[in-house]
Amino acid sequence: MKNVTDSFVSLGHWPPAGSFGFNTDIFATNLINLSVVLGVLIFFGKGVLSDLLDNRKKRILDTIRNSDELREGAIEQLEKARARLQKVETEADQFxxxxxxEIEQKKENLINSTYKILEQLENNKNETIQFEQQRAINQVRQQVFQQALQRALGDLNSCLDTELHLRTISANIGLFGVMKEIID
Known part of the structure; x- marks a missing residue:
């Protein structure tokens, strides 16, 4: 341990007279030297330290102000975004x-147009059925008329003899003569 103490003592020796130096021997320094050093540090360091602290305080306050402005801007943008979202949701609901x-209206229109087309097809079907019935009735009438005419001609030919035939011809010629006189 003596060697350790000797090494501290040799490091802490006083410089020769006329030169300036620090006494590194902590035990050998006195309170006055420490007070002088602290006083010098406080006197010269106070302005620098005060400036550093003021600059730091200013930067912190500027950062807080910027943060508040950014927060207010973010809140404003959030409110704008919420308003836009509400508007878009309202428009989406309207659409x-x-x-x-519109789909219901188109469905209603489609149903109505389909109903009208079906009604028109039903009318066309009924008209076609009536037309075909009338045509069939006319064909039956023609066939009945032809059969009746053929029967009548057959009956007339069987009933008519030559004398009755000549009288019918003379009566018809007489009728034509009267009609000619009336016309002239």
Missing amino acids: RTNGYS
């Missing part, structure tokens, strides 16, 4: 409602 009502 949805309008879309559904």
Whole structure:
């Protein structure tokens, strides 16, 4: 341990007279030297330290102000975004409602147009059926008329003899003569 103490003592020796130096021997320094050093540090360091602290305080306050401004800007943007979202949701609801009502309207129109087409097809079917019925009735009438005419001609030919035939011809010629006189 003596060697350690000797090494401290040799480091802490006083410099020769006329030179300036620090006494590194902590035990040998006195309170006055420490007071002088602290006084010098406080006197000269006070301005620098005060400036450093003021600059630091100013930067902190500027950072807080900037943070507050950014926060207020973010809140304002958030409110704007919420308003835009609300507007978009309202428009989407309107589009949805309008879309559904438009779809319902188109469905109603399609049903109505389909009903009208079916009604028209039904009318055309009924007209076609009536036309075909009338045509069939006319064909039956023609066939009945032809059969009746053929029967009548057959009956006339069987009933008419030559004398009755000549009288019918003379009566018809007489009728034509009267009609000619009336016309002239």
